[in-house]
Amino acid sequence: MGRPYIVYDVGDLAPDLWSHPQLIAAVAAEDWGAVLRAYRKITGLSQTKLGERVGLVQPDVSAIERGQRKVTSTEVRQRIVTGLGIPAGLLQGHTEAPAAPVAGLVLPGPGPDxxxxxxxxxxxxxxxxxxxxxxxxxxxxxxxxxxxxxxxxxxxxxxxxxxxxxxxxxxxxxxxxxxxxxxxxxxxxxxxxxxxxxxxQGQTAAALAWYDRSHEWALEAGDANMAATTLSMKAHMAWSGGRGDRAVRLAEAARWSAPGASLGVQGMAAQMAARGHALNGDGDSAARLLDEAQGLISTAADHPEDEPVWMYFYGETWFTLQRGMAALHLKDWRAAVDHLTIGLAALPDEYRRDRTWYRACLAHAYAGAGEAAPALTVALEAVPDASAVGRPHAWNELHSTAALLLRRGAPEVHQLVAALREFD
Known part of the structure; x- marks a missing residue:
């Protein structure tokens, strides 16, 4: 039985279609039968509909796909290229040599021979x-x-x-x-x-397109962990956009759609569902799922060799911070301050991006608790890093903190407003 493919709306494919490895390989070899087969499998087009795109009748499309007819005519070749929108850079004689994949980054330790x-x-x-x-x-x-x-x-x-x-x-x-x-x-x-x-970077459309492409490739490769992770990360996107119900549904899909996923990946999905419930104000469901997620992650920690490499940051510190985020959504300000403070104290300095984000959240929690002085101190410390590495999410959180302090008439809030304007 063949591996599943995502069927796309052809109008939404854009150039990203031509990053698919099967299509690239087929075009590079000028195997037009393979090009047509792969194109139809990815897009879901019938032979008749594809024929309309390239100016061929259905029997000719079928014959080319089966190898019974070779594309030797320059005219037919050009019709396929034009009709399918094949980028010129993929065609033989136009392919640029790939640059080194590590441009701009020097890796620590010994390099390859x-x-x-x-x-x-x-x-x-x-x-x-x-x-x-x-x-x-x-x-x-x-x-x-x-x-x-x-x-x-x-x-x-x-x-x-x-x-x-x-x-x-x-x-x-x-x-x-x-x-x-x-x-x-x-x-x-x-x-x-x-x-x-x-x-x-706040590029929602691009992020969704890449998650969809990653999910498709994960299914093709039989990688349950990545298939589940992409759904969890789409749940994270929904949560970031304030859509609690969608976050819960996507996180639940990450769990049931990939039963072969590791315990850690299952824990990530449970935690993402907890975020959605917290955003919706359902504290009981959020607490239950956070407990379940922490249990899964703790068990997974006993066998790290079973976890995918991208799960390296999951652990007790991370869960403390997640509990702080849930409390922030539920407006349990004191619990949010306590969890975020403890989590930040244990977060390594090299996690600069995450430290910036959680500092901004801590400032918001302090402001919500009516503690203007520590809110301002934490927020002002976070502004330079938010400008450098944390935008737009940490940046937006700092603006929310400033707005909350202004509404409450907090003294010295003008310092934060001025700092945000300076780095904006």
């Missing part, structure tokens, strides 16, 4: 077969980029990661057997990280 580095940066141009060491190195690059984003934020890394994803996708043309599955899995992880960074 010269031969491996050559394979990573020029594998598409050469006849080298995609191999395990190459994919191992790309796995390491992604892990290092994730860690870097914790400290420097998403803005400096978005361009690098787009370039690296293209390198991974291009590898598909030379991958065979289990290596092909691994390339798709790696592409799914890159797309999820790009979605997260797009969301962090």
């Amino acid at each position: 010269d031969d491996l580095l050559t394979r990573v940066t020029s594998v598409i141009e050469s006849e080298h077969r995609v191999d395990t060491p190459t994919l191992d190195w790309l796995d390491r690059l992604l892990a290092e980029h994730r860690r870097a984003e914790d400290e420097i934020g998403s803005r400096p890394l978005v361009g690098v990661m787009r370039q690296q994803l293209r390198t991974v996708v291009d590898l598909y043309a030379g991958a065979r057997g289990p290596l092909a599955d691994r390339v798709v899995r790696l592409a799914s992880e890159h797309a999820q990280f790009l979605a997260w960074m797009s969301q962090d």
Whole structure:
């Protein structure tokens, strides 16, 4: 039985369709039968509808897909290229050599040997077969980029990661057997990280598109953990947008749709559902799910080898902070202050982006509790980092804090307003 594909509304595909590895490989080989088959599988178009796009009748489309008819005419080739909107850069003779996937980032520790580095940066141009060491190195690059984003934020890394994803996708043309599955899995992880960074920068449409693409690739690669994670992160997006019901539904879908997911990934989904309930004012459901999520994560900690690499930040400190966030939604200001203060004290300095966000939330909690002086102190400390790495979410939280203090007539709030204007 074949692996499932997401069926798209063709009008919403945009150029992102042409980042799919099967399509890229088929176009690069000028295997027009494979191009048509892959295009129809991804878009859900019938042979008749696809034929209308490329100026061919259904029997001709069928014959090309089955290999019974070869595309030798320049006119027919151009009709396919134009009708399907194939980017010129994917066609033979127009493909640019991929740049090094680590541009702009120097990794700590020993790098790859010269031969491996050559394979990573020029594998598409050469006849080298995609191999395990190459994919191992790309796995390491992604892990290092994730860690870097914790400290420097998403803005400096978005361009690098787009370039690296293209390198991974291009590898598909030379991958065979289990290596092909691994390339798709790696592409799914890159797309999820790009979605997260797009969301962090307030680019909601781009984030949703990347999460959808990551989810599709995860299903194709049989990766239950990433399939569930993408749904959990879409729940996080809904929560960020103030849509509690949608956050709960997506988080629940993350749990039931991927029963093979690890305990840690299940815990993340339960926690995301708790956020949605807290946003809706349902404190009992939020507390129950947070307890369940913390139990799952604690059990998972006994076998870290069973967890995907992107779960590295989940632990007791993280859950303390989540309880603080739930209390903030429920306007239990004192509990929010206590949890966020404890969590921030234990959060390592290298998590600069997260420290900025939770500081902004702590300032809001203090303001809600009527403690203007510590609210101002914490908020003013967070402003420079919010401007550098935490925007727009931490930035918006600081503005909410300032607005709350202004409504309550807090003294010295003009200092925070001035600081926000200075860095805005």
